[in-house]
Amino acid sequence: MPREGHEGRVSPRQVHVVGVAGSGKTTLAWHLGARLGAPVHNLDHIYYEGGCAGERPRDQVVADLAAIVAEPAWVTEGSFVDWIDDVLASAELIVWLDVARPVVAWRIIKRHVTRRANPYGGIIPKWIRLVRYLAGRCPESRREQKRVLARYESKVRRITSGSAARIVDLVAGPPRA
Secondary structure (H helix, E strand, O other), X not given: OOEEOHHHOEEOOEEEEEEOOOOOHXXXXXXXXXXXXXXXXXXXXXXXHHHOOOEOOHXXXXXXXXXHHHOOOEXXXXXXXXXXXXXXXXXXXXXXXXXXXXXXXXXXXXXXXXOOOOOOOOHHHHHHHXXXXXXXXXXXXXXXXXXXXXXXXXXXXXXXXXXXXXXXXXXXXXXXX
């Protein structure tokens, strides 16, 4: 149930943040979680073993998602929309970070250059995977998100730009004094 926020504004208690890689999901989710006093769940850690290794068994994924949506307050974040219907249906607010592809590309490149640990192996596989994502999977992910989120249109807030702090103020209200 939403709670009364600053100046009588109702703050959501169950929020899902979705967008393609590099859109700012993780940063925004952490800011929202802090503002709302809610735990933050990265859905990559629910779906994959060890964050980005092989997929976990479907029954474990379903059980973990059911436990999250049963909580009174939560913020989830992830780029997938095809296996999280319970999360989307339970969310009071869905924040869709629909950021321009050049911004996403810059953020992903910067992340890959500055990240010390390479989750994909050697430098060549990392860059090949990055280029393939930006050329094909990124626009495909956005189209899939748009298609699925249309079913939840009344609770989707589409954001195309802005800092995490400004977006938190937009969707959750300013911090309490």
